Amino acid sequence: MPLSFEVKETDLLGRVGALKVGGKVLETPCLLPVIHPVSQAVSTRELREMGFRGLMTNSYIIGGRRREEALRRGIHDLLGFDGVFMTDSGGYQVLEYGDLGVGFRDVASLQSGIGSDLAVTLDRPTGYPQSRGAAEESVDYSLENAKATLKEFGGAATSWVGPIQGGLHLDLVARSASSLARAGFEILALGSPVQVMENYMFSDLVRMIVAARGVIPYSMPLHLFGAGHPLTTALSVALGCDTFDSASYILFARGGRYMTHGGVLTLESMKYLPCSCEVCAKTTAGELQDLDQKERTRRLAVHNLLMLREEVEACKEAIVEGRLWDLVEEKSMTHPRLREAFVELSKHSELLADGTPLLKGRGLMLRSPEDLRRPELVAAGKRLSRVMKRAPAREARLTAWDAVPVGLGGRGGLDGTRLDTYRVHPALGVYPAELDFVYPFTQSVIAAGLGSGDGLKEAKARLRRLGYRSVRPEPSKRGTRRVRSRRTRRGASPSPRLSSARPR
Secondary structure, X not given: OOEEEEEEEEEOOEEEEEEEEOOEEEEEOEEEEEOOOOOOOOOHHHHHHHOOOEEEEEHHHHHHHOHHHHHHHOHHHHHOOOOEEEEEOOHHHHHHHOOOOOOHHHHHHHHHHOOOOEEEOOOOXXXXXXXXXXXXXXXXXXXXXXXXXXXXXXXXXXXXXXXXXXXXXHHHHHHHHHHHHHHOOOEEEEOOOHHHHHOOOHHHHHHHHXXXXXXXXXXXXXXXXXXXXXXXXXXXXXXXXXXXXXXXXXXXXXXXXXXXXXXXXXHHHOOOOOOOOOOHHHOOHHXXXXXOHHHHHHHHHHHHHHHHHHHHHHHHHHHHHOOHHHHHHHHHOOOHHHHHHHHHHHOOHHHHHHHOOOOOOOOEEEOOHHHXXXXXXXXXXXXXXXXXXXXXXXXXXXXXXXXXXOOOOOEEOOOOOEEEEEEEEOOOEEEEXXXXXXXXXXXXXEOOOOOOOOHHHHHHHHHHHOOOOEEEEEOOOOOOOOOOOEEEOOEEEOOOOOOOOOOO
């Protein structure tokens, strides 16, 4: 089946795009709720009405319990859903119960026969914890089946998804991903993150995604298995995950767990419902608690689904507005392990810069040391290094970044020679004042004291190394610098939207 991916808006590695599978389209980032092929607490009709255009189910369960009917009717008719259907190979059951005794041909022929739009080749999840030797075996087994499936079934109507394995062994993750890309797969899926996330190992999740995303083409869509938590959605999107699947909405509901934008609460201990979705607006916490188990689970599942959908939509809007970094940072404050993950993400600014526009319609909010490593600043620093060239012997004037912008041009020096003016940015260091109105040199709001220290002293020494005979520092005029905001549909911004530049 023809598959294409059109990127429309980008920020960090997050993409608002159109994933086209045959004649169907998924707008990314996209959550694919996992449904049971036999019993569903929330019907496929309800899921469609909520706005979900893609679902995921398990081909192994279909093969064991509804095989003949599925082959006769096709998966879309069988489960009553006309959107994109993605089917798993049964890899999670392998992780839970061991070898299932099936081969790649059995799995592929079933998925192709029932008309899956996207189908995962037979794999063996690495899992956690896992020894190096076992991880290598899972990678080799999964790669062998993936290549064999693509060779034998590549001409079928189904688009095949290559599963990336390797777990916490990052070199194996990179080898698995690059091998699948070279083999000809058009979409890949990162496996084995569920146990990592269940153990709140969010920094390791960042490293796993980076290991995979860093070796495959930017244009290739990446799926993340089992990623259905409101706190990790923005993090995963920022790292370049385009689609997700998760059964968390129903699993959490069965355990009486209520999703919020700030985490997960236990319904039993709640007195209020801090949400206005169609479930929460019509009931109270007490009434929800008093329902029988089946109905309570169903309503909680609907609420959790709507909460997850809101998280995905918030990511899309953040990408369009150029504030995905801010969204990830805000989410990171909800849990110490997420904060550690944000710090880890900030170490990969050069990779994140691949999808970050050079110009944005809003200034940068610099609130933490990690913000000083934003990809916009990293890219600007590289451009700045190309213009900081050796100067002839003359005098320079040096002003602090928080002084009133000096604008363009310079002033005469004490001996009548030209006086060059420089500023000192807390993150970018010394730069020519002519760049004051070039993004992002002054299009920033910086917390007091952030990036300060010996900035002026270091800047003075650098200018002398460039050849200036004299460098005259001027005192900061803190408090006199005023920034006018320009209100647009994207909110208050220190500068107009200059470009919708695509990634370099």
